[in-house]
Amino acid sequence: MxxxxxxxxxxxxxxxxxxxxxxxxxxxxxxxxxxxxxxxxxxxxxxxxxxxxxxxxxxxxxxxxxxxxxxxxxxxxxxxxxxxxxxxxxxxxxxxxxxxxxxxxxxxxxxxxxxxxxxxxxxxxxxxxxxxxxxxxxxxxxxxxxxxDMAPEPFDENAFAHFKHQLETKTYHKKPIKQVILDHKVIAGCGNIYACEALFNAKINPERSADSLNDDEQKRVFDEVVKVLRLGIENGGTSISSYRHADGKTGQMQNYLQVYKKKVCPVCGGPIQTKVIAGRNTHYCPQCQK
Ligand SMILES: [Zn+2]
Known part of the structure; x- marks a missing residue:
């Protein structure tokens, strides 16, 4: 997709x-x-x-x-x-x-x-x-x-304040952080691949409830989402699905993925786990993501 x-x-x-x-x-x-x-x-x-x-x-x-x-x-x-x-x-x-x-x-x-x-x-x-x-x-x-009801663009100045506010609302505070960052009312446009990657880079376990994240962890998750989306744009996106660009070329972002559909963690060498969270396949390292 x-x-x-x-x-x-x-x-x-x-x-x-x-x-x-x-x-x-x-x-x-x-x-x-x-x-x-x-x-x-x-x-x-x-x-x-x-x-x-x-x-x-x-x-x-x-x-x-x-x-x-x-x-x-x-x-x-x-x-x-x-x-x-x-x-x-x-x-x-x-x-x-x-x-x-x-x-x-x-x-x-x-x-x-x-x-x-x-x-x-x-x-x-x-x-x-x-x-x-x-x-x-x-x-x-x-x-x-x-x-x-869509969140601001993730690159907009007010996007973090919006994200932080949403995390603390009744709608989201008990939900797994992975599910929350996929919701366009919280962050606009972060799909499954980028959500897995951002949580890996932020070293946050995808199953943690939104309200368990302290201020520093909230900021880390948000910043990593923005970073991985920017990296994706620079590399023309991924070409994991049947998706092709207007010129028929494929994106190169799949070469930069750390955890999505991987078997081995590039940081600790341990096995990557796959779990369905809110209906979406989630790939993460239980060693590195706490
Ligand atoms: Zn690891």
Missing amino acids: PELPEVEHVKRGIEPLVLNQRIEEVEFSNAVINGKEIGKDTIIKQIDLPMFKLYSEGYKITRVERRSKYILFHIETNDDQRVLVSHLGMSGGFFVVDTLDDIIVPNYKKHWHVNFKLSNGKQLIYSDIRRFGEIKNVADLSAHSSFS
């Missing part, structure tokens, strides 16, 4: 090619069209296809933004502003190409779902093999519940 660093990488890759371009036409795949006909919101959510076209064709892309694991396309005409809110799901990806044939990963070429034809002659294409991803077209983000 693409996590924050992968999504940031996708955003950086497409932004220069789509910014300030007008969407001339939007085309949908048969899977999207047929899905709508049988009442299934395949990829395009909460809006019917003619309305989606009405609220995007002729609009100019004025800003591309990543928020947590979402990519937001701010679009406008002279008298209207909308936001395309996209989530890559398990295996989605955006490509900017001259023609569909330029998508070099065969599965992504085959499983394209939305094609935005742009005024510079490029096509912004959303592909998704497993179809868990989504694109919404909303008047503003306040209508979108995921954004109203």
Whole structure:
């Protein structure tokens, strides 16, 4: 599943090619069209296809933004502003190409779902093999519940204060710290791989309850989440899943992982344990993480 660093990488890759371009036409795949006909919101959510076209064709892309694991396309005409809110799901990806044939990963070429034809002659294409991803077209983000209670971006100045406050609330204080840092209301965009890595680097056992962490430990966990997300961005994310970048290349972050899906601890040489915490596989070293 693409996590924050992968999504940031996708955003950086497409932004220069789509910014300030007008969407001339939007085309949908048969899977999207047929899905709508049988009442299934395949990829395009909460809006019917003619309305989606009405609220995007002729609009100019004025800003591309990543928020947590979402990519937001701010679009406008002279008298209207909308936001395309996209989530890559398990295996989605955006490509900017001259023609569909330029998508070099065969599965992504085959499983394209939305094609935005742009005024510079490029096509912004959303592909998704497993179809868990989504694109919404909303008047503003306040209508979108995921954004109203989302934590600040982890790199924002106020993100630690928010994190610390959340840890001490009734909702979270008795929950395992691993589960808590996966919650986007506490930290935005820290997925499973990065949560395992951050707790390993912070030397904190993932099963500890949030309220058992002292001030120093809270700070360590937060700082390590930020560090590992930054490292992920620098290295283009991981390519552990079927995920591929817009250019078909894979990220290199998997070469920097310490504990995720490892057998042996790189620090003490002891065995890495795997445990399911809140439904997610968690890899950790019981020797090093207390
Ligand atoms: Zn160890």
